[in-house]
Amino acid sequence: MKNRVHITSLYGLGGIAGVAQKRAVEAAKQLGFNELAIFKYDDLTDSPSELSKRIDGIIAGLEIGDTVIFQSPVWISPNFEKRFIDKVKLYQGKVIIFINDVPPMMFASNEVLMPDFIEVYNKADLLIVSSENMKEYLVDKGVTVKKIIIQNLWDIPVEFEKTSETKYLSKISFAGSDKKFGISEKLKSSDIKVEIYDNRPDNKVIPNNIHYSGYVDEISLLSRLHEGGFGLVWTENMYWREYMKYNASYKVSTYLRAGIPIVAHKSISCANLIEKNHWGILVDTLEEAVEVINNMSEEEYQKYIDSVSKVSFLLSSNWFTKKLLVDAMYEL
Template identity: 40%
Template sequence: MIVRKDKILRTHITNIYGQSSSSTAMIAQNMVTEVAKSLGFNEIGIYSYPIHTDTPQEIRKRIDGMLAGVSAHDVVIVQLPSWNGIEFDELFINKLLSYPGIKIAVFIHDVVPLMFENNYYLMQRSINLYNKAVTLIVPSKAMANRLKSEGLVMDHIVIQQLWDHVTSLMPAAPKFEPLINFAGSVTRFPFVKSWHNDTKLQVFSQYDEKNLNERVSYQGWLPDNEILRHLNRGFGLVWSENTKNQFEREYSKINLSYKLSTYLASGLPVIVNQGISNQKFIEDNNIGIVVPSLSEVDQRVKNITKAQYNDMAENVKRVGYLIRQGYFTKKILIDTMHQILSY
């Protein structure tokens, strides 16, 4: 709570519920909210439901209930998208703007029109929504530039740079081994099925089909702390491919990968595709290998010495500590509050 002249200014943050326990979108918002609560923010719960079963009036009533703890002159950080659709997000933001003196910051996790080709028609509505905020939190400078090219007029922008992955786990030093770990859907990342590299691939994902590739080992989906314990040798892979309706490779240049922080939190050096939005951070901190194609992975892994691997692992240890403690999220939330209160 912040005392400002004769007004009591309270801070709030939205948080989604009701999705699958393996939903990265929900996991990320829940994590940000827990960090925000440690800084004194109040939580506004938003539940995923089929909003098209409601009339606009019924949706407004739901939103009124969600915002029961919000008052005039408060600060609200809205994590978007809510995944209840652009119609819900518009009604939610517009309701907030009806409070006198309210200040809104939008924390962009994903931009749906840039994720899916057939949703690009929503781009202008998304930009209009972002422009209603006082401050915007974006994944990267590249994302800020892309949104400005689409019509964003916001000047108060906070760059996220990296996800946190808050956990009490204290990982041991990883084992140097020619093994690549990948946490991601086989359907969304089809390269897994056609993996032909000499280096073995260990996949943490649900997979019902029979595995005919001896170079790939499927471990199934594991809860958070369990997967972090399993990520204790080799490298963590962050890789994007373009598929029908989803230009993952292009999107990775402006967005952030949550799995990158999962690997770093567990202590693993990483292998990432060239062009990823935080490539410079990875290179500057010597915490992984950047390659232009999967065909180069084998040679790069074979050329790494144990001493070089341990050096990267030691650097990951330092970055991983910050990630596990939520320091990147704390910084962007504090920077956002500074911008809002100086507006």
């Protein structure tokens, strides 16, 4: 009988991280892979024997020689990840770890956990990492796995209404927390329109060029972004900017799926892709971005739109994730 391929999916996790995992699973199912459901819980309440039984239940459908794609992190604990992978390896198949995020890099309070996560990653036969920068970083931190595949982009397999052609607008859109990423503070004195998909702050004077649209559902967001202008992938928080050198940003894929060019810092992990494929502009400061946008002709903008439309189509069909998973299986 042919060995099967399984992929883990975390339940009980909200936000973009939860959506990203579920979409990876949907792409995997389209390839005939099987889902292994893991529910997010506090494993510190489990004794070693309870943890063992819990994992046995999750992997009850495995057979000798099966391959498991483990999406990490599961936001439970490195201990759970270690024990889970050790159990899977008893079935004598292959283990692929698909690294969605690296918690010790995301939060200063978690930096102490890096050796634990490196130990987890080194249990894999193959790693899927977000970028070339991430690969170099993890190898420098002690990863010894020889087979490493680069992800680069998340898919956005969503259809949305396109009410008009995308056109040049002296406008920057930002989908995310203004307070967390510090966007309005940097752009409030510029002459460019800024659309922030976040709730309007209370007791704060809002400059005329800044508009808060509140949080909208993904389909509405894509439809509104599609009208034109530029999508901003940015933070003024230096800790997060450092992490953006390594992770695969969901915002990048959102703007590309919407069909608009990106504005990003030159250090972003996918800078080479953006530059090579003419997906947007890379700058050192937001002031520089405003200047470039205001001096851009409609003809120049249309060239960006033509380039972005090609990748938008691919993002809509899970092309990147399916290719990634097929490449990983082939590499094994």
